[in-house]
Amino acid sequence: MLLASRGRSNAGIATETRLHVDTVRRWRGRFAVGRMPALADRQRSGRPPTFTALQIAEVKPLACQLPAESRTRGRHPGHHRDDLRPHTPGR
Structure with missing residues (x-):
């Protein structure tokens, strides 16, 4: 809505925000009809949310x-490169 208030076109906003122009048009239309309250999430069909807002x-x-850097990255916890024995092929 800030970009629209600065006089940007739907196409310009879509390009700048990497949204489809139809999405920009829909949200601008909602805002024009109901101002800020119209931008709140709407009721959705289907199963209710599994997690609470707090969760x-x-x-x-x-x-x-970012994941913590550690020596065991990609391995099971407790297994370090120094713990590995040379591999002996099976016969």
């Missing part, structure tokens, strides 16, 4: 962190 808020910061 989602707690998990999001963890999911956005």
Whole structure:
């Protein structure tokens, strides 16, 4: 909505935000009819959410962190390169 308030066209906003022009048009239309409240999530059909809003808020910061660097990366915990024995092919 900020880009629209600066006089940008739907096509310009779509290009800049990497959204489809139809999506930009839909959200601008919602805003024109109901202002900010119209931009809130709408009721969805189907199964209700599995996780509460609090659970989602707690998990999001963890999911956005980079994985910690460690010697065991890609291996089972507790197994280090120094612990590996030379491989003996089976007969």
